[in-house]
Amino acid sequence: MDTIIELKNITYVYGSGTPFQMTALDDVSVKIKAGFITGLIGHTGSGKSTLVQMLNGLLRPHAGQVLLHNKDIWENPKEISSIRFKVGLVMQYPEYQLFDETVGKDIAFGPKNMKLSDEEIARRVEEAASFVGIDKALLDKSPFDLSGGQKRRVAIAGIIAMRPDVLVLDEPAAGLDPRGRKEILGRVRQYQRDTGAAVIIVSHSMEDMAKYCDEIIVMNRARIFAQGSCAEIFARAEELVAVGLDVPQIAYIAQALRRGGCELEGDIYTVEGALSALVSLFEKKGIPRKTANNA
Amino acid sequence: MSNISNISNIFIKTENLCFSYDNDGEEKVPAIKNASIEIEAGSYVAVLGHNGSGKSTLAKLLNMILLPTSGKIYINGRDITDPEMSEDDMFEVRRQIGMVFQNPDNQLVATVVEEDVAFGPENLGVPPEVIRERVAEALETVGMTAYARHAPHRLSGGQKQRVAIAGIIAMRPECIIFDESTAMLDPVGRKEVLQTIGRLNREAGITVLNITHYMDEAVLADRVIVINDGEIYMDGTPVEVFSQVDKLREAGLEVPQSTELLFRLNALGYEFAPGILTTDDCVAAILAKLSRTE
Numbered sequence: 239m240d241t242i243i244e245l246k247n248i249t250y251v252y253g254s255g256t257p258f259q260m261t262a263l264d265d266v267s268v269k270i271k272a273g274f275i276t277g278l279i280g281h282t283g284s285g286k287s288t289l290v291q292m293l294n295g296l297l298r299p300h301a302g303q304v305l306l307h308n309k310d311i312w313e314n315p316k317e318i319s320s321i322r323f324k325v326g327l328v329m330q331y332p333e334y335q336l337f338d339e340t341v342g343k344d345i346a347f348g349p350k351n352m353k354l355s356d357e358e359i360a361r362r363v364e365e366a367a368s369f370v371g372i373d374k375a376l377l378d379k380s381p382f383d384l385s386g387g388q389k390r391r392v393a394i395a396g397i398i399a400m401r402p403d404v405l406v407l408d409e410p411a412a413g414l415d416p417r418g419r420k421e422i423l424g425r426v427r428q429y430q431r432d433t434g435a436a437v438i439i440v441s442h443s444m445e446d447m448a449k450y451c452d453e454i455i456v457m458n459r460a461r462i463f464a465q466g467s468c469a470e471i472f473a474r475a476e477e478l479v480a481v482g483l484d485v486p487q488i489a490y491i492a493q494a495l496r497r498g499g500c501e502l503e504g505d506i507y508t509v510e511g512a513l514s515a516l517v518s519l520f521e522k523k524g525i526p527r528k529t530a531n532n533a
Numbered sequence: 534m535s536n537i538s539n540i541s542n543i544f545i546k547t548e549n550l551c552f553s554y555d556n557d558g559e560e561k562v563p564a565i566k567n568a569s570i571e572i573e574a575g576s577y578v579a580v581l582g583h584n585g586s587g588k589s590t591l592a593k594l595l596n597m598i599l600l601p602t603s604g605k606i607y608i609n610g611r612d613i614t615d616p617e618m619s620e621d622d623m624f625e626v627r628r629q630i631g632m633v634f635q636n637p638d639n640q641l642v643a644t645v646v647e648e649d650v651a652f653g654p655e656n657l658g659v660p661p662e663v664i665r666e667r668v669a670e671a672l673e674t675v676g677m678t679a680y681a682r683h684a685p686h687r688l689s690g691g692q693k694q695r696v697a698i699a700g701i702i703a704m705r706p707e708c709i710i711f712d713e714s715t716a717m718l719d720p721v722g723r724k725e726v727l728q729t730i731g732r733l734n735r736e737a738g739i740t741v742l743n744i745t746h747y748m749d750e751a752v753l754a755d756r757v758i759v760i761n762d763g764e765i766y767m768d769g770t771p772v773e774v775f776s777q778v779d780k781l782r783e784a785g786l787e788v789p790q791s792t793e794l795l796f797r798l799n800a801l802g803y804e805f806a807p808g809i810l811t812t813d814d815c816v817a818a819i820l821a822k823l824s825r826t827e
Contacts, residue, residue, distance in 0.1 A: 527802035
């Protein structure tokens with residue numbers, strides 16, 4: 239896969255020169271692949287949010303470069319706002335940022351700032367709303383009459399409507415129930431598959447990361463600790479725990495089964511993976527199975 | 534004074550509890566419908582339910598942030614829906630039932646950790662010497678003594694939540710309600726808070742209500758109550774509740790991955806007993822099945 243956005247030797251320091259000086263990013267270099275869902279994980283304070291704010295130029299690095307399509311986004315600082323149309327950032331709890339009279343107007347805010355024609359704006363609002371599963375009938379409603387999960391999807395639609403090349407979501411499922419998590423993350427995955435955009439998701443849920451991401455970046459103390467596929471990353475349970483993270487419960491189950499002598503094939507970090515590995519093992523060992531009719 | 538419930542070890546009791554939010558003159562939306570529950574003193578209860586199911590409303594009714602539309606609530610035998618309840622009585626209920634919320638940044642008020650913990654008892658009019666003792670004890674209980682003089686905003690999420698818990702403990706509550714208190718924490722922060730909750734329940738005998746979206750947290754409780762559309766939908770031990778995978782899914786919930794794995798193996802015809810919750814039990818069940826055929 240091609241690199242769409244690259245951080246090159248980025249350093250960022252908060253409160254430089256004060257007693258509270260803190261290095262949030264320490265010579266960080268990382269490449270984000272186009273056409274992938276990349277998960278960004280790390281303990282609180284590891285630098286995830288600072289990194290995310292580098293990607294669309296909300297923060298300017300103290301050293302290093304941010305390359306979007308191989309071009310330094312800070313080459314012409316006056317045009318940095320145009321970068322934010324290309325790299326869309328959905329912040330944590332974005333529903334608190336809804337402000338307009340109607341859902342439709344709220345979603346249209348980004349495209350309007352891009353100075354698109356009215357017809358184009360209308361088309362994009364409709365398209366973005368459908369991507370996040372917001373019914374057309376809701377477009378004329380006040381965003382404040384919606385449920386929490388709906389509000390969050392409207393906020394995401396507002397970013398999607400700009401058709402960014404890179405969509406970044408900081409904890410998109412925080413505080414949602416299991417069904418709401420599935421709905422949001424499922425929609426994001428569908429959006430990625432349909433548009434081919436690069437998607438970056440920040441989350442503390444290892445289960446969700448294992449389920450939805452193609453690649454994972456692990457941060458620890460202002461540096462990149464590891465980058466790789468889910469299989470590669472979640473095979474390193476001890477190291478992840480040492481940097482304040484975890485692996486999905488199912489990965490522990492697979493690990494314990496192997497220690498107990500089970501010959502499970504493949505890398506297991508999702509329930510689906512464990513299921514297929516166990517079924518083929520059971521078949522190999524001739525474990526009896528109740529037939530469907532007497533089940 | 535109202536009837537004291539007969540069984541003295543019931544700490545929370547609700548009878549036909551109803552609550553509707555006032556919707557600007559439009560039709561009222563019932564958030565809690567006829568809920569009758571009893572929670573024993575010293576128990577550890579997980580409360581599950583989808584967003585908007587009424588979990589948080591129930592919690593707010595229990596410590597009088599909201600007042601019921603109809604029905605009764607007894608706290609420690611006292612009817613808190615009694616119109617005779619004075620403001621002092623209400624503060625006493627809030628002392629007895631502390632609440633810890635989701636966002637750690639919204640709960641800390643002072644610039645130094647120990648002052649933050651002292652905020653509650655100060656408001657209760659506790660004498661300064663006693664406050665000092667209680668603050669030290671509370672910080673010790675949550676394992677934050679070393680940070681007594683630190684600035685709260687420089688702590689990690691899990692540490693902030695533990696300070697918030699200490700602030701509640703310093704008021705000597707009988708019960709603490711955790712309203713999605715781990716939702717914003719990283720895995721280590723969650724573990725820290727959950728260990729603290731478990732310890733408060735086991736060692737200090739504090740009644741715990743943990744409102745959560747994480748099924749693996751519910752497994753740690755003695756009892757799981759599922760609320761769905763304002764009604765008590767399921768109520769039982771974690772094993773009883775999590776063996777009913779389909780029923781939970783109907784309410785928009787999930788089961789732990791271990792339970793899901795065995796449930797799906799079951800659906801394929803490999804028989805496993807329902808309601809296996811922990812990693813260890815799941816592994817043991819699978820290994821037992823394999824060894825039986827060898």
